[in-house]
Amino acid sequence: MAKSTKTEAPKKSPAVKKAKASAVKRSAKPAAAIPVAPQEEVLLQALRGMRDILPDEQPYWERVRRILSHAQIEYGYRRIDLPMVEYAHLYLRTLGEGTDIIDKEMYVFNTRGNDRVALRPEMTAGLCRAYIEHGMGVLPKPIKLFSMGSLFRYDRPQEGRYREHTQANFDVFGEEDPILDAQVIQLAFRVVRDLGLKNIEFQVNSIGTPESRRDYEKVLVRYLESQKHRLCQNCKERLTTNPMRILDCKEEKCIQITTHAPQSLDYLDQESRDHFKRLLEYLDELELPYMINTRLVRGLDYYTRTVFEIRSTDKEGRSYSLGGGGRYDRLVQMLGGEPTPAIGFGLGLDRIILEMKRTQVKPYVEPKPRVFLAQLGDMAKKKSLRLFADLEKNGILIAESFGRGTLKSQLRVANRLGVEVTIIIGQKEALDGTAIVKDMVSGTQETVMQDKLVDAAKKILKANTALMGPNGIPLPKPSEDDEEEEEKERLEKEKRHHDKR
RNA sequence: GUGGCUAUCGUCUAAUGGUAAGACAACGGUUUGUGGUACCGUGAACGAGGGUCCGAUUCCCUCUAGCCACCCCA
Numbered sequence: 001m002a003k004s005t006k007t008e009a010p011k012k013s014p015a016v017k018k019a020k021a022s023a024v025k026r027s028a029k030p031a032a033a034i035p036v037a038p039q040e041e042v043l044l045q046a047l048r049g050m051r052d053i054l055p056d057e058q059p060y061w062e063r064v065r066r067i068l069s070h071a072q073i074e075y076g077y078r079r080i081d082l083p084m085v086e087y088a089h090l091y092l093r094t095l096g097e098g099t100d101i102i103d104k105e106m107y108v109f110n111t112r113g114n115d116r117v118a119l120r121p122e123m124t125a126g127l128c129r130a131y132i133e134h135g136m137g138v139l140p141k142p143i144k145l146f147s148m149g150s151l152f153r154y155d156r157p158q159e160g161r162y163r164e165h166t167q168a169n170f171d172v173f174g175e176e177d178p179i180l181d182a183q184v185i186q187l188a189f190r191v192v193r194d195l196g197l198k199n200i201e202f203q204v205n206s207i208g209t210p211e212s213r214r215d216y217e218k219v220l221v222r223y224l225e226s227q228k229h230r231l232c233q234n235c236k237e238r239l240t241t242n243p244m245r246i247l248d249c250k251e252e253k254c255i256q257i258t259t260h261a262p263q264s265l266d267y268l269d270q271e272s273r274d275h276f277k278r279l280l281e282y283l284d285e286l287e288l289p290y291m292i293n294t295r296l297v298r299g300l301d302y303y304t305r306t307v308f309e310i311r312s313t314d315k316e317g318r319s320y321s322l323g324g325g326g327r328y329d330r331l332v333q334m335l336g337g338e339p340t341p342a343i344g345f346g347l348g349l350d351r352i353i354l355e356m357k358r359t360q361v362k363p364y365v366e367p368k369p370r371v372f373l374a375q376l377g378d379m380a381k382k383k384s385l386r387l388f389a390d391l392e393k394n395g396i397l398i399a400e401s402f403g404r405g406t407l408k409s410q411l412r413v414a415n416r417l418g419v420e421v422t423i424i425i426g427q428k429e430a431l432d433g434t435a436i437v438k439d440m441v442s443g444t445q446e447t448v449m450q451d452k453l454v455d456a457a458k459k460i461l462k463a464n465t466a467l468m469g470p471n472g473i474p475l476p477k478p479s480e481d482d483e484e485e486e487e488k489e490r491l492e493k494e495k496r497h498h499d500k501r
Numbered sequence: 502g503u504g505g506c507u508a509u510c511g512u513c514u515a516a517u518g519g520u521a522a523g524a525c526a527a528c529g530g531u532u533u534g535u536g537g538u539a540c541c542g543u544g545a546a547c548g549a550g551g552g553u554c555c556g557a558u559u560c561c562c563u564c565u566a567g568c569c570a571c572c573c574c575a
Contacts, residue, residue, distance in 0.1 A: 045548085048566065100573055104502065122575095151575080156502075159568065165575060234571085245573090299574060321575060348575030376534060407534050415536040426534060440536075 049155065049163030059363035060353045066364065067194045068148065068168050068347075075187050077146035077170055082126040084150060088118035094125040094331060096301035098241075105153040119152035122300065123169045123346060124328065125335075131173060132337035141174030148349075160320065160351045167323075171344030173332070178275050181306045181327065182282030184343050188310060188323070189288055195352065196361045197312065200322070202289065204308040205296035206276035208268040210330070216267035217243060227257045247295035263294050272305050279306060298324060302331045306343065312355050322355060323347035369399035370464075371457055372414035372440075376407050376426035383430050387423070387450065394454045396461075414440065420464050421457050 046052060053061065072079065088108045095102050107119035120126055127145065130136075136143055148168040155161060170187060172180055185202065192200050207213055221243050228236060232251040239246065247258050268276065283290055290308075298307045307326035313319040325345025332340035356363070371391065375384040384402065391398050401413045407424065414422045424436040429447070437456045438445035441464065448456045 043565095045566070105573080153574075155574075156572085157567080158570095161574075167575065323575065346575070351575055374535085408536075409529085411536040413536090422536085424535075428534090436535095438535075443536085445535085 047163070049157035049161075051162060051164075057353070059366055060356055061349070062366075063356075063362075063364035064168075064195065064349055064352060067191060068146075071187060071191050071194070072146040072170075075144065075170075075183075077144040080127070080130065080145045080147050081149065082120070082123070082130055082147060084120055084152075085117050086120055086126050086129065088116045090125050090129055090335075091118055091121060094128070094302055094334065095122070099299065099301055101153065101299070105155055107152050107154055121153050122151055123147055123149070123167060124171070124300075124302070124331065124344065127169070127171055127344075128332050128335050128337070128342075131332060131340070132335060136173070137338050137340060139174075142180060143173040145169075145171050145173070147171075160348075160354045162350060165351075166349040167346045168349055169344060169346045170325075171342060173340055173342045175343075176329065176341040178279040178306070179282055181275075181279045181343055182286060184325070184345060185283065185290070185308055186286055186288060188308075188325075188345055188347070191347065192310060192322075195356065196359075197322075197352070197355055198359055199313055201291060201311045201313065201319075202308060203291050203293040203296050203311060204279070204283070204306065205264070205293050206268060206272055206279075206305050207264060207297065207303060207307055207326075208272040209304055212267055212269040212272060213264075216262070216264050219262050219267060220244070220264075223261050224257070230257060244297045247297065258295070265294055275305050298326055302328045302334070304329045308345070310345075310347070314358065320351060320355070321348070322351050367397055369397040369417065370420045370461055371396050371398050372410070372417065372419040372422040373398050373400045374407060374410040374414065374422055374424045375400075375402065376424070377430065379427055379430040380425045384425055387425065387435070387453070391423075391454060391457070394458075396454065396457060421460050423453065423457065 071077075088106070091106060092102060097103070101121045106121050109117060111117055127147065131143075131145075146169065149166065150164050151167050152164050154163060157163060170184065172184060185204070189202065208216070221239065224231065224235075224239055224243060224246060228239065230253055231239070231246070232249065232254050235246045235249050235251070235254050238249075246254060247261070249255065249258070265273070265276070280292075293309075296307055296309055298309070303326040305327045307324070309324035310322045311319045312322055323346055325343070327341070327343040329341040330339075332338065332342060355361075373384055373388055373391070375381045381402065384400070388398055388400060399414070399417050399419060401410050404410050404413070407426075411422060420440050422438045422440055424438060424445075426436075429435050433450050434447050435450050435453050436445050436447050437453065437460070439460050446456070
């Protein structure tokens, strides 16, 4: 096994870390003569652009997951999980050659069975494949699907930009009416709002049909050609590769030129224009704050008509895309299914979490143990496992440190964890079926029979809750703002929910 | 894919061409079955490979990774 690890490592780059010398030293100590595997070179490093999401970060993810899950249920989306690997051809077909994803960002490889496959770089193509494959077209419309999972793009990593990132997607199949567009955008708003994100901007645009876009592109190129000498070097190249992108250029001189360029909205076909107009009416009716950005072009080719993007702007004025989406009315048909209008959007969860941290949005507060179980002596140790189970069954979260020998060291841990009650069972208690219940705040303790243990512990916890608030978190001071209040309510709600179970 | 900056215990930081220092965290102790503080102790790092040198963590090169700017995107 280790051999193969070695051969798979990049030839000239043995960025290897030997099994830690310390580990060897430790096991070499006379007392602990544990046989150690021969030292092998192991690449102890996550792949570039891949990362571990450690326990400390999980509360942020948990909060996002919960909010997504609520939104999913309340808006009637059903969850679907798709494979992370598909035939590479699926993406070639849907995304189109010439897009960056296809040309340089997709993880493509051959399997042992010689299938040409790709790690999914986006969710929509697989979704449409599944939609067709399982004949979902026969379901009552609209068909609303929610999915969440990893996407892979072979990019050059930076903060908020990874080779594996997590995205949540909401998609609706089977309805063409712009009211669906509005509802989908409303859902996106709702999620962002529930997350408590500020400084978020919604941009919408319509890019019409492929035909109308081609017309527009012609006009645009003609205009830009006439100004070519004044464009920046980059844009001169873009003129042939991807002229629409020039509208996004940040160079002063290019902005000047593009301000007077023909606008895509003026070249929409009549139906698309109508569609867009009605969408805007719905958005206004919902009183959703949005901006029309006629320069908004999304990176994927399959979009038609409505496109939108969720952006955040930081203090330095840099803006990040947190998610986006749009209509893809032709995609299902393109893949060989029945003509099926569809719209959806994706949220980049890694970036959303970065944004939460940046703007100091509170993560999910994990339930914290309020009771510690300490044991002393072999007999008590044996009994403690059972007590642990009993308490847990009664809804009491317990911490322990069974591996420690002395009572002192266990109490030290209990204290550091901030528990309110410590249950102590020693040799004597194990023999006569009692246990000591110690109130960690007052320091007082009493001996009770083991079958009264749950009640005794709960009594103390209850008295503390009146003073402390849920989860042992002190109640906010009187001068807290509304957001804190909301947070408190949410916590209480969750606690009640938890208690019920 | 292009260019730039960076890399020291688990974390944050020092210093140095000649034994790598501290803080936080961890673990243990300050005599018997009770927490805090204080004090004491233990373990723990120069990303990898090569070169120059008597000697490299330090200088040079390559690789790897992270970050930044492009490209692009979530």
